[in-house]
C-alpha cells in the first residue's frame with residue numbers, strides 16, 4: 001500500500017492572470033489531503049465503484065498513470081473544505097498522482113507537478129500549473145513566464161510555458177474566511193476567459209495585476225504585512241472587476257477588513273469559496289469574524305509539499 005499526503009494552497013496574488021502566463025504567488029497551507037492506494041481486483045474509491053463524474057480527478061489520474069491490469073482501491077481523507085478555493089482538488093490530484101507514480105517507480109516532484117497539471121487541465125479544460133505545483137512543492141512558489149532565480153521546473157502547454165520558482169517564507173499565518181458558497185473553478189475561469197477574449201480593458205487589468213504580483217512578492221520578502229495588505233486590496237479590486245468576485249465574497253472581505261486585517265482578497269478562482277487576510281494578530285481577527293457569525297480560521301504555511309510512504 002502507498003500513502004500520500006498533500007497540502008492545500010492559497011493564492012496570495014495573481015489568480016486568473018496565471019492562466020494566461022502572468023505571474024502568480026501562492027503558498028501551501030496546513031490543511032491537507034491524505035490518500036491510500038493499493039492494488040485490487042477492481043477500482044474502488046472509498047469503497048464505492050469508480051464514478052468518472054463524481055471522482056473526475058482520481059479517474060483521470062488512473063487513466064493516465066495506471067497501466068497495470070486489475071484495479072486500485074483508493075481511500076481519501078480531506079481537511080480541506082471542497083470547492084472553497086483552498087486547493088482541495090489540486091491536493092487530491094497531487095496526492096493521487098504522487099501515489100501512482102511511486103507505485104510505477106517514477107516519483108519525482110517535477111513529474112508529480114507535470115502529471116497533476118495534465119490531470120487538472122484535462123478535467124477542467126482550462127487551468128494553469130500553479131495549484132498543483134505549489135501542492136507538490138510546499139512552502140511558497142512564484143510562477144512566471146520567464147526563468148529567474150530559485151527556478152524549480154517549467155511546464156508547457158498550448159504554446160505557453162510557466163516557470164516555477166521557490167520563494168523563501170518566514171513562518172507566517174493567514175486568516176481564512178469561508179463564504180460557504182461553492183467556488184466552481186472551471187465556471188469562473190471560463191467566465192473570466194470570455195471577458196479577457198472580448199475586452200482590451202480586461203487585458204489591461206491583467207497587465208496591472210502583473211505589477212501587483214511583483215510588488216506583493218517584494219512586500220512578502222520584506223515581511224511587510226501592512227504593504228502586503230494594501231497590495232491584497234488592490235488585487236481584489238481587479239479580481240472584482242474581471243468578474244471573479246461575488247456578493248458573499250465582498251461582504252466577507254468588508255467584515256474582515258473591519259475586524260482589523262491589513263488587507264483581504266478572494267483566493268483561488270472566486271465566485272464563492274474563501275477570502276484570505278493578513279494581520280499580525282490573526283487569531284484576534286478570527287475571533288472578531290466569528291463573533292459576526294463568519295466561518296473563519298487561521299492557517300499556517302506547510303513547508304513540505306506532497307509526501308509518499310510505501
Ligand code: MEV
Pocket residue numbers: 011014015016017018019085126127128129130131185189267268269
Ligand atoms: C484557481 O485556484 C486558480 C486559477 O488561476 C486557475 C488556475 O490557475 O488554474 C483561477
